[in-house]
Amino acid sequence: MQLGRPVEEIVRELDERGFAPLDDLVPEAVLEVMRRGCDDLIGRTRQMRHSSHGWQLEAEGEGGGWAARATGREGIPGKVRVVGYAHEHSPELAKVPELLGLNENLVEPLHGLPGDFYNTYLWAKPSEVGSEKPWHQDALFLKEEFYESYEDVFTIWIAVDDAREDNGCLRFLPGSHRGNILQEPSGIDREDLFASPREPSLDIERLWPDLTPVTLPRRPGSAVIFRAFTAHTSSANTSDDERRAVSFVYSLPRRPGPAGGRR
Numbered sequence: 001m002q003l004g005r006p007v008e009e010i011v012r013e014l015d016e017r018g019f020a021p022l023d024d025l026v027p028e029a030v031l032e033v034m035r036r037g038c039d040d041l042i043g044r045t046r047q048m049r050h051s052s053h054g055w056q057l058e059a060e061g062e063g064g065g066w067a068a069r070a071t072g073r074e075g076i077p078g079k080v081r082v083v084g085y086a087h088e089h090s091p092e093l094a095k096v097p098e099l100l101g102l103n104e105n106l107v108e109p110l111h112g113l114p115g116d117f118y119n120t121y122l123w124a125k126p127s128e129v130g131s132e133k134p135w136h137q138d139a140l141f142l143k144e145e146f147y148e149s150y151e152d153v154f155t156i157w158i159a160v161d162d163a164r165e166d167n168g169c170l171r172f173l174p175g176s177h178r179g180n181i182l183q184e185p186s187g188i189d190r191e192d193l194f195a196s197p198r199e200p201s202l203d204i205e206r207l208w209p210d211l212t213p214v215t216l217p218r219r220p221g222s223a224v225i226f227r228a229f230t231a232h233t234s235s236a237n238t239s240d241d242e243r244r245a246v247s248f249v250y251s252l253p254r255r256p257g258p259a260g261g262r263r
């Protein structure tokens, strides 16, 4: 796996902006493995009518797939929004971190210590009904105990299809990670986030009036790496194309010294 640019430059960008694009990270042979993994997981959702904890189907009506899962409403078979713990369901996706050497080639060089593998997500953003992922910081989903051993996470998000503005590519708010401050969305029960019929959503213009969002289209096999406190979003997919992506999340062990004691 080629990073395409010096490690120091990526570290600086992660520190300054909270995210760093990694162009053409994944060789075609591994991308093919990822496509097969996505096809298999999405194919299995054709038999599903309801979301479960790990599998969230898109749905008609107010609040889309998130609200339907929270309230037990039916989703749309075959139109899955996200699959968490995707590595437990897909042998193909489970192989990818090793095939790419994600920890040795990326996480360890950037953080200085190897990461602990945390999770794999399939973000399927299906055609026509793929719903918006509102502005959020992933740190919202981490428990307080996490910080006893870890200082942050790296998410390595890889486009499987062409991710464009019209089919819901990611957008980031550069600088929103500074200070590692968690902005809590209003109206959310922190103890039971997934039971809330409204998906956590941050009002970025009120919280960060001086920061400007950046839209980040990605070719298949290109990636972006970002931190737990970096605010990001993706818009709805109303196009005819799927916008599948897979993310691999690593917990970053606390480092001795000031950086490790940041929070």
Ligand SMILES: O=C(O)CCC(=O)C(=O)O
Pocket: 123, 125, 133, 138, 155, 157, 168, 232, 233, 234, 245, 247
């Ligand atoms: O792929 C998406 O649409 C959302 C991804 C995301 O929010 C994440 O990886 O934390």
